[in-house]
Amino acid sequence: MNGLYILSGIIGLIVAFVWYVYNNLVVLRVRIKEAWSGIDVQLKRRSDLIPNIVETVKGYAKHEKDVFKTVTEARSALMNAKTPHQAAAADNMLTGALKSLFAVAEAYPELKASDNFRDLQRQLEDTEDKVAYSRQFYNGQVLSFNTMIQMFPHVLIANMFGFKAEEFFEANDEERKSVKVKFD
């Protein structure tokens, strides 16, 4: 009879522990989703600003078609990105393309002096900072989640309920190679 009590006590403890760990993992996963939507908002804002800046620069520098093409391509790559990896790669591409756009703008003093251009430029630079900081936060959340589901005994529970390591927001090496910054 005593043994039965001890056994049910042990089972109860195990169930409570599994319950606790499972809930913890769920909370962490939801936080990652939330952090991801934080990045997503900034990426969206960034791609919304692109047509404006392209139009503004076009007003002063119509014939710089190559740059406009790269920027527009990078933007559509960003908008079509599905996974954090793809989004990160497209965002890198866009950053590079914008750098060449601003480099082109250097040659047009009137453009540089226009309020509209300056406002768009600082907004774009700020969104870039915002993407960087949301990435930092997101990657921090992913790191703690991925570490937790690999630790014993959490790894057992994670496997039991199919928790998988989340993707970091960073470009793969081969994706990084596709980023070309052209100065011409």
Added chain:
Amino acid sequence: MNVYDQIAQNKLKTYLFIAGFVAFVVFVAYILGGATDSGPGFAIVALLISSVMSVGSFFWSDKIVLAMTGARPADPQRDFNLVTVTENIAIASGLPKPKVYVIDDPAPNAFATGRDPQHAVVAATTGLVQLLDRTELEGVIAHELGHVKNYDIRLMAVVTVLAGVVVLMVDMFSRSLWFGTRRRDDDRNSSGAIFLVIGLVISLLAPLIATVMKLAISRKREYLADATGAYLTRNPGALADALIKISADPQRMRNASNATAHLFFANPFKKQSNGSWIASLFNTHPPVEDRVKLLRTM
């Protein structure tokens, strides 16, 4: 001591400080009541008033502090750098975005206040925004958000409002004492005794307030906020540069008092050029050299 100990300690200290404030005001009122033969009624009224004040300071301290320092809400267009940098650091820390305020003052300085991260306010002077570049500003704001995260702001705000009330009272009493004794020199009636008591209380009060505030304000919290800030921006060097720039700037803040000094990022009085002994009692900031040295090793 880690961040979680610091948060728990800050919350406890806030309640202790409020209790201490109520006890202190009631005690003074009791003495005054005894000296004027008006009985315990005086103390009961004081208890009520100080309780209301404490509750008020807990919930409205941010607004009171902002009014004390003469801050105005930041404009997203005009104060672009300050507003966006605060947004960005809030993103990095995972804290809700605090309200941003600006103080029109050429002396570079900043502070954070509020009762918790959900009701936090960050304020910076126009001088700070002009002096620092964007990464340095990020460092300073990250330091301030470190205070927000560690609940330093709740304790600081309550201390500011309540200590401010006491400082104000001391100020009023000492002025009336000075004029009072001059006029009443020749006619020694009972009011002379009252002023004597008040004078005694005042002379005890100033160092006492200073000690209490020092107990509440550990210098550790500045180092901890520096560390939190460096962690958030991943750039301790920028914060160190900002500290050096700010300490090299000779301007004193126009709108700072002893009651608000400890709130600020840097000592608003600079090197106590007014030479008052009270100012040295309120020396609330760790030396800049030490902070810079620590940041450089991160």
